[in-house]
Every structure is written in structure tokens, then in C-alpha cells.
Amino acid sequence: MAIIFLRPSLLSARSQLPPPSRTMFVLSALFLDYPPPTLINYGKAFTAASWDKGTHVAKIRGVRDYLSDGQRVREHDLVLVVDGYDIWFQLPPAVLLHNYQTTLRAANDRLLRKYGTATRSAANQPRIQRYTQSVIWGADKICWPNSAQDPACASVPSSTLPFNVYGKNTDKDDESFLNTPKYLNSGAVLGTAASLLRIYTEAFDRVENHGLDGYGDQYVFAALFEDLRVRQIARRIRRFFPPNVMNSAWV
Template structure:
């Protein structure tokens, strides 16, 4: 509902009404199926089929958890931040490569990686090898955020033995949280194929997997160890060869190096949202954020103080990415973003694109899911926004792009993204169904009455709360 209200391409539900249990893997079936089903739909869309009008390698896909994520900012902001995060990561990687080769006479032929996939971060590096996967977090880079982000004691685990979440409150996020995965179709297909091969290997060996988060983390860990080895090779490059001795490497890096030497791929362009700008986890950040109007500087100061931000507020204005929202006429074009309440992380000084409600201490997750919906800025006008987004085009009306920013450099193309072609006419939430004997893979439209089923209270009362009943049928 939040995605539709904000103008995102209409969501596709994966694993809806299906059976994904693997009894020998505890609850792994539903978790691992997240990655398996995303791969299935990407393979279908890139395979030349007609599903959803097809897709191109450079199209963007976003996978989010179903039950505890709300969007609060439009897709243009998410896309801009995706490119910004990639640009920042590419610069860090370039400097790392350059630093490793400072004593070499000629350029190392393996170029620095280019990032194309963003995964949200966590403060707590869990799960680890007990999940059946080992992300090898010891080889992951430290956060590039300021080392005094949380003031005195930043990166120190607090001695709270009976509080498994808050003891990580002052840790700069540097580990994986799979609540949101975003990237190009081509790069995601490569990563997910790698995950699938790992799943098949585990199945043959009789081991267990019970976390998509740890499985994807293992792929990232392999990537980071490969990068570590590449930087080591680059440091001894003499113009024609590098000196290396596998016996000097740690066992896990040695294993990666040996496999890479016979052609196995480990670089996938995966990186993390260290800045908390996309859809950050709220676990171990329970008191770090709250709703505030960003133009109300006194309120921002007060909430920053309440959160414990050292040295005052870190927020000066609305996110610069929202400046582009008023260019084209849309249901959101008249929103004055500084005057509506936005969930804001006061330590990072950012209003993220969405909220991941995984803060579980003292029942916070269920409480916030039940009590914070009415605090979202769009709640008073939710029915109006959703109805406007569901309205079919009128009189050959052409849909607008999700994002259109003119390039600031000569010769560079504009940053231009469109919604999927089929959704410009067929404005419905869909369910992805795998191919069966009786039909090929397909997207099946589903109505709100089919999606919103939980509890006895009508869904429209829970979501709209305006007493006006269900949405009116869409007119052709």
C-alpha cells in the first residue's frame, strides 16, 4: 500500500500462497525461497519471455521483506541514492586498489570492482556459521562512516547481557541485513545463480541452511576475500606477473584464491548501504529515530537530543533528492516535504526511503506495526494517493518517468527511469507464478481483498481508517 501510494511500480508478490517448507532445514524453506523466487522471476524476465513485457539487463529490481517494511519517500529518491551509494563505493574501491599498488611500477591489470548491488546493513553480524552459511565477517571492510558517529564509545559492544539488541546500539553498521536488496537485473541474476549453486551444494552434503541473510552474506564474504587477495597480488605486480604464495594466506582466503585460479567467479559488485539512506533496519537502533517535520528545526533539535546525538542536530534541510519531485505533475508534486512528518535517523542525519520494523525488544515490532501506521505522513491522504496511482491513463495520457535528471556533464546521458511498460496501462498488484504444465510463468493480478486478509477488521479500516469503505472499483 505504501509503495503504491508513493508511485513505485506496482509490487509483485513472490511465494504467495505457496508451500516452501524443507522440513530438514527448520524454517529455511520460506527464507531461502526469497532468493530462489527472485532468481526465478529475473530469469523469466531476461529470458525473452513476455512476462511483464520483459526486462533489460540494466533495469533495476528491488526485493523487500513483505511484512515489516513501509516506504515513506518516492522511487526517485531511492534510485538517486542507489546511484550515489554506488558512486561513493566505487571511489573507495579505487582508493583501496591504488593504495595497494603504490610501490608497483606499472598498473595492475585487474581493475577496481564496480558496485551495482546494494544490500541494507545491520549493526549485529548475525547469523554466523550456525546458520549453515559462514559470511566470514572478519574479512569485511569497516564502515566508512565517521568513527565518532555515536560519540564516545562508538563501535563498543555495551555490556548488556540480557539485552541482545541494544548492546549493539553504538556499533557502526557494517554487516548484512537482507530486508532490502537492490540492483540491476544482470548483476542480481549473477549473484542469485551463485546463491543457488551454494544451496545445491549444501543439499548434496546434507548440511542445513536456515537464513537467506547468511547465505547472501557468504557470497559477499567470498567477494571480500577475493578482493583482499587481488589487492595482495596488486602490491607485487611488476608489469608482467605477481609474486604470491598461497601458503601465507589464511585457510579461507587460500580456498578462494585456489578456486579463482581455475576460473570461479567471486566478484559480483555487491555493497552495503552504510549511510542508512535506503531502508535501514531498526533493530539495535530502537531509539535512534522518530517522526519529525524537517522544517521544524526546534523539533529536530529536541528529537536529536532525546536520541542522544552528540553535539546537536545533524539535519539542516529536506533531502536534496526530493527537490526533483516537483518538476513533473504527479500526485506527489504538491507535497511540501519539510512540513510533513518523516521518520528520521538522527545519528545519520537522514530521512530514509523506508522503515524496516525489525526492532523486536519489548515487543516493539508488533507494537509499531499497529501504532505507527497512522503517523506516516501519507496516512491522512492515503486513499486519495492510492486512488490517483490506480487511475488508468486518460485520453492518450502519457505516463511520466520515475526519475528524469539532466546530466551536469557534457556528453553524459540524462538519468532516466521508466516504470515497466505493461504497468503503464495495467495498474494492479500481481503475484508471480512459476511455470506449470498448464501454463507458462505469469503475473496474476490480485485485488486488495485478496492481499489484505489478516484479522476480522476490514482491511480498509486498518489501512485508511476513514470510515469510507473499500476502494471504489476502477473505471475504464
Template sequence: MANHVQRFTKSLTRRLQVRRVRFDEKNLNYDAKKHDLTPNHNQSSRQRHSHKTFLEKRPNLAVLFAVATLFTILVLRSFLTLPVQQYETSSGAGQRYMQLVIPINRKSDVDLCKTILSAQVLNYPVPVIVPWGNSSDNTPVAKKKRMYSKVARIYAYLSTLPSEAEDAVTVLLDGPDTWFQLRPDMLLQAYYRILRRQNRKLRKSFADEIEQKVIFSAYHDCGSRNADDAVCQAVPDAPYEGGPRFLGHGAMVGQAKDIREIVRRALDKLELAPNAPPKLLPVYTEIFGEQESRRKRVQQSPTHNDWAAELGIGLDHYNELGLSVSAETFPKWETPRKLLRELEATMPPYWTVSGREPDLPHDTPWADVKLLTGYNDSLPAMIHHWPTVALGGKDATGNRKTWWSALWLTEHARALFTASERLPSTVVAQVHDDQGEELLFWNRQPNHNRMGAWTPDWKFSYWSDMCGRDEQWTEVFRDEAGPWRRTDFF
């Protein structure tokens, strides 16, 4: 028995290497370094024999101790990874993955930290960051190459997903310019509410031939290079007067397989177009316009069978998923008036696993929290800072600094971020889909250290490597407590 234990422990120590991935902001590289934890076996034979270990003296007790220790660790880890009993899950609930994907370039810096922190605090899945370029060359040719690289790398990542993740609800951001203000329960419920409402309307005209699958952000201005283009004219009116009717590029939400088809179409257009635009918004606008033109032709001629343009794209007209804000936006930070029952059904804003943090107002309800409200007092789960400078308007990036302190979670950002380290790393939400089926959503790639992000090849980049510089933590936390450090709590 002792020999078996010795062979096992030697084999284990040879493999006990901590793989740490450091984030190289300058070159967007991920350098993996291994820290060898193998004990030093170079001490003399005499010294080893003169100080026998517990394993050598009492091998049977050593085995029992090892088994008991392993069992204890597994039990403790189960409490960290199994869902907190915030949901009464029925045995018939469907199972789905959820994932958050963020394309980044070298200018991410503080903006990426803010996006990740707001998602982390609210228990969104650990994000996947997709680097796509860090060139400072702003010539039209260089911009086109970067846009192609961005789309190609997103497509490559989505193409490597396993079959069980094909129907994972994916939140694909345009970049690190989005903040989260509501929990994933609210975002997912809004997504299915939009699908249910829009597909009910589509069935009146197209029966079951067409359905919405992927929901894009909506905005008031057409993203085409020319507002008189046919792709702009083909877009239907908003469902209410004054509402946004055009496709925006803050985020798209849908199943991974459906988003991949849209990204593939964009990649095809960038490859084939002799004068491809240096921005992605006109490309997605053209794709959406072609779909809407095709739908109109089908209505006029039911025998029309050109399905190539149909991708199931819909828009978030009521800003239920997200609100795009520009330099001209006058923000309305108000306590919620709509969806309060849904909101109160989620965990309270300052809820934590322990509930013992002295600086957090744990009992504060959502009804007392000021949220950025959208049109018609909607409650968007995401806030996207629209880069209107790309369309000839004013630069909206300044809002990311001036509005940060108004976001409800930033007053206690450090305490909430530290507390979120103890959140379960598996289950993120439980909602009902557009068919009324109960769905339980799991983190696509859970990790015991939630504080950071995955790369497309599933290497983990730690928060301290991405957001540990002075100019980053001072802006994100706005205190004098220094860079955030991970704490071991068992």
C-alpha cells in the first residue's frame, strides 16, 4: 500500500504545475509561464533517512489522511461551483449554455476593465476575449484589414465550439464599450420576450417559414455609408412613433450557430467587396437590409423562394437588451417603473454569498436603485457607448468616464467585485424561453478563479494582468486602496 501511495504522490507532484497566462497589452499576446512546484529531491540520502516522513512511518494512516483530505476539498469545492440555492430548479428544466464574447484591440485598457467588472459583479459568464489587432495605422487600407481580422477571428472562435454549445445563447459585443446594469436573468428574459413578440407578428405574414433568431441593437440612424441606400429604405418602421428602426452594432444576442452564420456572411462580403468599408456597421446594415428586402418580395410574391438572404435578424426596438448612447444623449438615471416584478424576482442588487460585507447595503431593493432608462422608460440590461464619430458625429467616448460614477454598482465597485469572487461559477440564470419552457443557463466555461477572462484557446488571463496598472484601477474603483488582489477563502 505504501508503495502505491509513494508512486501516486511522485506522479502527482510531477504534474503539479500552475499554468499562468499573462496578458501582454502592447502586443495582445498571451505568454504562458509554468511555475514548477516539484519538491527538491537533491538532498542527501542520509538526510532523508534521518528524517522519515509521516508517509514512511505510518503508510496506512497516511492513506486514510490523504483520502479524508481529498474528500474535504471536493466537498468545499462543490459549495463553490454548485449553484447557490437562489432557484428552485425543477427536474424538467432544459439546459443551455450562455457565453459572453468581447472582441478587443490594444485600445481596450480601462474600458475592457469596466466591461468585465460590471459583468462579473452581476454574475454573467466569465467572458471570452477575442484579440483582433493593435495597429495604430489609421489609413483606409489598414482599417479594412483590421475589420477583416476582427470578423475572421470571431468566426474562427465560433467555429471551434463543440456540438453541445451550438445552441448556447451568446452575447457578442462590438467591443469593450459596453456596461452591464442588470443581471443575466433580465437580459435573457428580455431576449425571449422580444423573440416571442416579433415571431408572433411574423407568423401572421409568413406562417412558420421565417422566424427571428438573433437580436441586434437598434439605433435611430442608418449605419450605411449613404442614408439613401436601398438597404436603409428597406428597413421597416419602428413599432412605435419615434422609436429606433435601424440596426446598431452595440451587441447581438442569439444562439451561437445563428450568430456564426451572420458573421460568416459579413466575412464573405468583406472578402468579395472591392470597396469594403473600414467599419463593420455598414456591412451588418447591408446584410439586414437585404434580409428585409427579401421579406418584402416574399410578401408580394409568395412563390419567391430566395432564402439566401434570410438570417433571422431582428432589432431591439424597445431597448430591452441594451441602450446605445451617444455624445448627444441626455441620460435618465431613474428608479425603475417598468418590469419591477421581474426585477425583484432576481437577486437584490447588493446581494452577496456571505452577506457580511460591512460596506454593502445588502437590503437595498432594486426599486431604490437608479438605473439608466431607455425610451418609454425601458430598462436595458446593457449600456453601449455609441462611437458616433465613426458616422461624422461627436465622439461619445467621454461618457465612459463621466457616466461611470452614475452606474449603480460603481459606488461599491471594489467590495462588490471582491464579493463576486465567491459567486458560483456554473449556473448564471434560470428563465422561460419564448415557448414558455423553463431553461437553466450554465457558464460556458466555468473557472474557480472567476476574476479575469478566457482567450479563444481557453487560456485564462487574470484580472491582475489585464487591469492592474495604476491608471486602470484608479479609474475603475476610484479609490486609493491600490490594485485589486485575489483572496483565498478556504
């Protein structure tokens, strides 16, 4: 896996990258004036008994440990984590940052309209937006490695792209090439260091303490996203139905 910090200058990539892929990943970043690379887990050998020899757990742990280092990373630094196996950069950092900010503004506007505001704990304080977003994950056209029936697949929101973005066969393609991307892909994520640290810390806790060490990192992050969606949906239901009408098992 690869990570990029845009402030301060930092880029990290997974240590097991084959030389050609690693070279093109790093060169495309440097040519477009991204920060110099820092390799996470570089030179480490992974020999665990699991199907992936422990590499996916190491990806989560490596990112978490680096983000935890207050000497290198500040909580408001913007961090880009990308998969160095199959990522080449085509757009410069300024365009990436502009798209990130534009996407977040639109997402937070949708969250405000959908879930409203909440009262602060202190008295006489203005209400604040109930949910805000500071992290953007890559979007995939298929839900993988989870099965299509998995709640992590079924609970994802619809894509914000036009319903016919690929023409009349949008979302009707058995090969998925014409599907709108809406499933979480852990191969790319951009957000503040503080937000990503919380996510990676929770993901590592799931791996260590909830029996997910044999699953890939994408499965773990999809499960976290599912939990968030369930909580949001439950809260929205409570806004429209009084408690005595609702079955408590719903929430």
C-alpha cells in the first residue's frame, strides 16, 4: 500500500512493490511535483500463516503507527493513502486538493440536509452539524472481497454520478464495467491525519480483537463504513418515528 502526505511533504509506499510498479508510482508522483516518498514497512518480511502472509494487517498497522508519530505528522496535515501496485499519478497536487475540497463541500451539504444539526453539550452554544465528512475513499464498481449480500455492500449509498453516466446500460452490465462506482476501495483515501488515525486505529482494533486478522484491509474498512451507515440510518429513522412506534431492534 502507498500513502502520501501533502503537508508536510511525505509519501509512503508498501514495501513489497515489484520494482517496475514502484518506479512508475514514484516517478509519476515526482514528475507532477508531489512530495518526496517515504516508504512504510520498507524492507520488512511478512511470514504469517494467513493467506496474505500478514501483509494486509501490516498495511493497517504501518499507517496507524506512522500517523501516531507526532514528530512527523500534525493532526491537520492532509494525507493521501494510495496503493503503489497500480497507481500512476496524472493530475498535479493542486488539482487533487481542489477536487477534494469541492467534493467535501458537496458531501457535507448533503449530510446537513439529510441529518440536520445537534445541540452542543455546553449551554448557550450554537447548534453544530450532526455529521461532517473529512475523508474521501476511492470508489469501486464492485463490492470486493465482500459478497454482494454482505451488509457492507447492501448498505452503501447510491453514487452521486448521473444515473445514466455510462449510457443506457449504466448499472446493467454483468461485467461491471458500466456500473457506477460506489463501493469502498481501500487502495485510495484522502483526509486529515487526525481523521485517518482514528479510522486506522479502529480498523487495527477490529483486526486484533474481533477476529478479522484473516481478512484483507478492504474488507475491514468496508465493515467500518457499514457500521457508520447503520448508525446514520437508525438516527434518521428516529427523527421521523416516535420511540413507541419503533421496534427497538431496528436501532
